[in-house]
Amino acid sequence: MRRIGLLVVILAAQFAALEAGLRWYGGSEASPAFQQLFMQDPRVGHRLRPGAAARYTTAEFSTDISINAQGVRDDAPIGPKAVGERRVVILGDSLVLSVQVDLAQTFAKQLERGLNAGDGATTWRVINAGVQGYGPVDEWLFYQHVVDGLEPDLVLTMVFVGNDAVEAYDKQTWIDTDGPPAAATADAAASLARRVTRSSMVLQNVRLRWDLLKSAVEGPGAERPLTSYLASPPPDVINGLAVSRRAFGLIAERAAARGARTGLVLMPARFQTDDADYERLRAIVAAGGDTLVRDAATERFRDALTPLALPMLDLLPILRKQPDRHALFFQENVHLTPRGHTVVGEALVAFVRSLTPPGD
């Protein structure tokens, strides 16, 4: 009995030491330093916390992240629009927010520099309005309640073809309720367990590994985002495409009402440009008895969004034709590398110029 007591005391002390060490070191999206970049907002669910800052370090990158007073990633606040200033807002998810690279390396800032290099008469301001975990419905709510006030002249919506359909499907009711539903109170114990787990970095790591073990037991098959690429996609993908079209249509309508234009940018998933990653995922999906069609999600979004009659830029052929296309995304992390941002930034400069000719 004394031995068990001794073991319990030692394990508890080690738990506390690990928790303290993890909180001090950070290095994970579960760390308090990273999590405090976000806040709850009853109008949009979650968003970036105005004035927050954090240093985010992993094995592949180390970046400083600053959120400005308006709640978007930027070092400087966004005040009233000056004479001769034109603004581009880029809506999207973590691929737009880009915590993996420094602010100056993001394609948003590269677009801003590219536009300002071309036309001395106009000062361009490009606003990175990406938020981790957002899908089409969140982007509509964020645009409506936050970004609209930033007076954009052009709204670019970055559509991540990998998971936007399923994310839109999950939140389709939020459009009609104009925001997320009130928190459910059904299962107090489960809710408490979730809160306790979220409050501990050790427990969050344990839960992540538990999920991996569970998925290993459940056997191979397509992860949910990959279902957008299956030869026969499930209904939530088909319906999600329709919800996405509705959300992007609402953004375009509201922008037009304010005199702004809207453009759509289709962003592919890493495996669409990285051959080794594609082979790996194809085998996983095949082991589950399904067929992974490499460009299916891009084609489905293109078809679904064409009726909106909005200008559309498909980044897939641009990224795929790069000789170093395996270097466009991080290996441990599916987001763009600095090189990937450069390629996307250059493509966006040409796209925006085509939408806003001089004198327009």
Add this chain to the structure above:
Amino acid sequence: MVFTSLHFVAFFVVVYALYRAVPHRAQNWLLVVASYYFYAAWDWRFLSLLIGSTVVDYAVAQAIERADDPVRRKRLLWLSLAFNFGILGFFKYFNFFADGLAAMFATIGWRLDPVTVNVILPIGISFYTFMTVSYVIDVYRREIPASRSLLDFAVFVAYFPHLVAGPILRASLLLPQIATVRRISRTQITEGLWLMAWGVFQKMFVADNLAALVDAVFGGGASPRGGDVLVATWAFAFQIYGDFAGYSNMARGMSKLMGIELNVNFRFPYFVTSPQAFWRHWHISLSTWLRDYLYIPLGGNRGTSFETKRNLFLTMVLGGLWHGAAWTFVLWGVYQGLVLGVARGIADLRIPLRHTWQKVALGVLMFHVTCYGWLIFRAQSASQVVDFTGRLATDLAMTATTWQTLLVPFLLIVSPLLVVHIYQARHGDELAVLQLPIAVRYAVYGAVGWLVLVFGNFQGGEFIYFQF
């Protein structure tokens, strides 16, 4: 079915429960059936090769033992060698040599269209081939008797703890344990459980986490600085060690639980001060195999100094080629052969090391000599070796990014391993942890458990040595 997968855990629980419940003869049947299932889980098509190798070498060894005529004995030995190395050579080196020959003729303007076959490497073939070859040679040399039981011999060849990544066991060690009734002691269970836990830690915490650092630099997607290359090479040194030593420890641990002792395959190889000592501490079962069945038959150190160095060189080049059909492995073997030759020349000078700091400095130098070999081993191509060597020579400064993204994670991952290793090495016993006071021992168990649970890689990464 890697040792760290749920599939294997379920497999082992079922096999072990049955193993403890049945008598000796049935245990051996169980081990054969379980081992063949284990192998078939990788690729059932190659099970026939494993069984074929078992039957042929069992029969040849019997025939060698019965034969008195030296010429007939030698012919039988050559038959076995041709069979085993023929299969190994075909599956492992066919395309390598076919492509190499075509490239060589192309340089003089001759276009050759070699028959290329999409040859898949049967997992573990290098390991079990070396085991059966050593068995037949030992019988030929009359060092051991031929096995009288095909069942026992089949267990020796296919015993699942060592089957796909070693250790490369000798028949003199394993066959007697298979043939006799096994009694499992409490000490074996304690040691077995510790070795399995320590092996899981070495694989899932150390090796699989270091893999991300290594791949970020060696993956070919980035243009690293020399400092990045240096830290990534250190990381690979510990990744390959954690991966392979972890597998060996898990194999030894689960085998102890079944009452069967396997060789120690690694003994603190990065704490040595000479290349000769490194090969006495790294992949010991392969080093001793190469020594006994290649280096000594070539003449060993019985001839002139030049002949000894030549024998060392040839042994290491062939040892490099054993690892795989790629020029980087050949280059690695050449490097190891040269290093051993140079070290032997330095050892002949008999320079005394009087101070501790001299030994520490020599240890650090030796670690980096080993690391350069690992750079060659890990590189994706010979041109990457040249590129990275240039970066190491001209651009060794550590940038802030190198510190934050490579060096600090590397030190955090490797430190717990080194703390335990230093203690074990000081006591000359890799099981020294089990002799610690109870509170300290529990702290070590707890730390190993927490680190695996919180930071371990649960994605089921394969073991590097499976590819050999």
